[in-house]
Amino acid sequence: MNIVFFAHPSFLGHQSMPRFAQMLADGMRARGHEVAIWAPEAKFSRLPAPRSLKKWLGYLDQYLVFPSAVRRRLRQYPASTLFSFTDQALGPWVPLLSGRPRVVHCHDFLAQRSMLGEIPENPPGWTGQQYQAYIRRGYAEGQHFISVSQRTQEDLHRFLPTTPRRSDVVYNGLNQSFAPQDVATVRAQLGQQVGLDLGTGYLLHVGGNHFYKNRVGVIELYNAWRATGAAALPLLLVGEAPNESLAAAHAQSPYRQDIHLLSGLADQHVRAAYAGASVFLFPSLAEGFGWPIAEAMASGCPVITTNEAPMTEVAGEAGFLIPRRPSASAEVVAWAKAGAQVVAQVLQLSVAERQAVVAAGLQNAKRFSTDEALDKIEEIYSEIIATSY
Structure with missing residues (x-):
């Protein structure tokens, strides 16, 4: 042709x-x-x-x-x-x-x-x-x-x-080769690259500043989870340099010292970030497809995403789902608290339970060849x- x-x-x-x-x-x-x-x-x-x-x-x-x-x-x-x-x-x-x-x-x-x-x-x-x-x-x-x-x-x-x-x-x-890596090794390497101690794990989001990526919502989820008295794992937001709304949400967070906005990472460091994360947060308002869901699963990372298509199409039965962030500001606090419970659920998985979640994600990601x-x-x-x- x-x-x-x-x-x-x-x-x-x-x-x-x-x-x-x-x-x-x-x-x-x-x-x-x-x-x-x-x-x-x-x-x-x-x-x-x-x-x-x-x-x-x-x-x-x-x-x-x-x-x-x-x-x-x-x-x-x-x-x-x-x-x-x-x-x-x-x-x-x-x-x-x-x-x-x-x-x-x-x-x-x-x-x-x-x-x-x-x-x-x-x-x-x-x-x-x-x-x-x-x-x-x-x-x-x-x-x-x-x-x-x-x-x-x-x-x-x-x-x-x-x-x-x-x-x-x-x-x-998937347009890159995503695969599980030795968690301790990639956490040490990534931590050295970005100047952070990531040895005990971290929460991760990867995405740009388009409104539907809901990066502010990621910080809201993190704030609500930290407010429960959970362990002080850092949050990494990888992608574009923050826009005004994200910068404001970061500045206003009581946990801002543990929220790190990382831009300009090379592809190999992004792959390492997926492989070393404790959980991947992807609470998008909407998507056409949702590449990062498949990328995280292919890297062996549990995924929390929105309970709406097409995020549910990509996550299949392997993801943890939360409602879409409400547009009414009065409802956002309740949304974040409910989402924080799912974050806690994933982070408290036993070794065997986490292995099962990872295996399901790897199998699901094979659909995206x-x-x-x-x-x-x-x-x-x-x-x-x-x-x-």
Whole structure:
């Protein structure tokens, strides 16, 4: 097959979506297919301008300059070429391929749901509503879709005006090699790397500052657990440098000396953090998939996550579940106290009980194989080409 992948421009600074696009491209190339990646280049967006204007200059590159380039390039590609959009947020480009075989990968519809007021923690502004409507009109012209979870597929079908010709679910595969390691060794090595004594264990969260990651909620859970008089295990929040709300929650915590905000860790240190953690906290408000759940389980770490899809899809029967953090501030204290009881439950597991939990997590994580995901995607791509003529 000849496959062209549409990807987000590098000047946006995204991480997960470019990795996903590269995984698809590398996987299909390794399977013998001709592959190209198309993405907007920085032209207007590289001009000197105030930061407030950079986003709008980026839109010119994405929705004015790039479509013209796509139309020119199309003449060089045979009619049998498959065009794969690596994220439904690239929807505005889908109509450019009218009449060509095309497929849209769908990750999450959180922005689209926010547009309808379904996520109270993320109220959209007028311009955001217009932008999301623009994206929706674009991907709605697609006919073939691949979603990363059942929840994402359900949202897709709600947002499409008609039933798609084809809609599949293919779970993400782990894009690194996660595995259990000797706990004492990795705790010592990680502790040396970050300048902390981690020998007795620690609680862990891995994630960015997107509102739905609920990093403030992680600190609230930790505060409630520590208030029970529990052992003073530290909390590590690994990911982006803290934003204003996270920094404020950290500063206001009575246990702030034991809460460590770690950014810029290399991949091998993140893998070590998973393998050495006493428990992994992932109380997301919403997700498209929830990679860290599978990553932690594959590393031999017990996981506490939210009792809603798709977190429940990824955790399977191997995770410990807590309710979603309430949007009403008056209910948050009770939520944190209830979640703290689950944290205590996991940390008080006997050796045999913990071994059983770890074994269940390792077995569950086997569902998320990159090779198997790529094999399934290749099969879908081939069938789309075969049925397009």
